[in-house]
Amino acid sequence: MKNSYGHDYTSHDWLTLHFEVKSNERLIEISELPIFKGDRVLDVGCGPGIFGSYISLLIGNKGHIHCIDHDEKNIIQAQERLSSTKMTNWSVNRDDLMSAIELCKIYDVVILFNVLSYVSNPAKFLKDLSSNMRRGARIIVKDFDMLSIKFNCIDDLKLSSLINASLLCSRDSLSLSCDAFFGRSVPFIYRQHNYACHNEKILTHFISHPFSKSDELYIFETVNILLKQPHSSIDFATKEYFNSAFNLNNGWFYEKDEAFMIENEFVSILTI
Numbered sequence: 715m716k717n718s719y720g721h722d723y724t725s726h727d728w729l730t731l732h733f734e735v736k737s738n739e740r741l742i743e744i745s746e747l748p749i750f751k752g753d754r755v756l757d758v759g760c761g762p763g764i765f766g767s768y769i770s771l772l773i774g775n776k777g778h779i780h781c782i783d784h785d786e787k788n789i790i791q792a793q794e795r796l797s798s799t800k801m802t803n804w805s806v807n808r809d810d811l812m813s814a815i816e817l818c819k820i821y822d823v824v825i826l827f828n829v830l831s832y833v834s835n836p837a838k839f840l841k842d843l844s845s846n847m848r849r850g851a852r853i854i855v856k857d858f859d860m861l862s863i864k865f866n867c868i869d870d871l872k873l874s875s876l877i878n879a880s881l882l883c884s885r886d887s888l889s890l891s892c893d894a895f896f897g898r899s900v901p902f903i904y905r906q907h908n909y910a911c912h913n914e915k916i917l918t919h920f921i922s923h924p925f926s927k928s929d930e931l932y933i934f935e936t937v938n939i940l941l942k943q944p945h946s947s948i949d950f951a952t953k954e955y956f957n958s959a960f961n962l963n964n965g966w967f968y969e970k971d972e973a974f975m976i977e978n979e980f981v982s983i984l985t986i
């Protein structure tokens with residue numbers, strides 16, 4: 715499924731690449747979230763079950779994880795991935811995100827990893843979820859922010875103009891609506907409801923030279939998302955600069971000893 719800019723962040727290939735590049739750090743970070751043995755977890759917009767399969771291990775056989783997604787291919791992949799854990803504490807169902815508003819009533823934890831930008835009214839969605847969940851239950855939101863990307867060896871002014879051009883497109887749409895830049899809204903979503911407590915974190919991911927093929931592809935795809943923003947006012951020279959730096963065949967960025975990319979994801983843990 716493509717978001718309103720026509721970028722497909724939901725395909726199995728992109729999500730798997732994304733995970734491969736960050737997997738070790740992400741799994742440690744997931745294990746530090748308040749998801750405990752015996753918890754009942756609802757994974758909303760589970761994709762190919764990348765996080766779900768790990769959470770099924772964290773909660774053990776006394777817990778249960780139910781994964782929902784509307785994409786048939788992702789659902790099949792999620793089933794395969796969860797089956798491979800040999801755990802029996804899971805279920806996967808093809809369902810719309812909005813069904814979470816009813817389903818959430820019986821869960822201890824609702825996971826919203828990189829899905830809020832697919833909800834037409836995230837503020838109302840969060841409010842409805844929060845009102846239906848029991849006291850002490852948690853909503854855990856994690857989302858991207860392309861604006862927090864930093865590169866070494868890349869001209870900061872050129873990166874700013876690329877990001878600003880993307881931002882201008884973004885501002886043309888509804889503020890909290892579907893775009894590539896939900897991440898920075900995450901630290902403020904606790905304002906949607908009277909939560910017992912909330913906790914915000916930033917997960918920083920550092921990819922440096924020497925780059926693996928997956929790293930290169932991931933960096934290329936990430937920059938490409940910014941370059942491909944429709945209606946964007948990126949000038950030709952800036953486009954050429956990024957194309958020659960990150961081109962997958964002979965991009966000069968990947969060859970530089972001191973090259974790195976930093977990327978941030980925003981997390982909010984909301985306790986009802």
Ligand SMILES: C[S@@+](CC[C@H](N)C(=O)[O-])C[C@H]1O[C@@H](n2cnc3c(N)ncnc32)[C@H](O)[C@@H]1O
Pocket residue numbers: 715723724729758759760761762764765782783784785788809810811812826827828829832
């Ligand atoms: C960016 S992916 C994130 C997947 C997964 N949570 C992760 O972090 O790896 C967004 C997911 O939301 C799902 N999705 C988008 N809109 C949906 C909807 N209306 N109902 C159910 N799933 C939806 C997509 O199919 C995709 O798997």
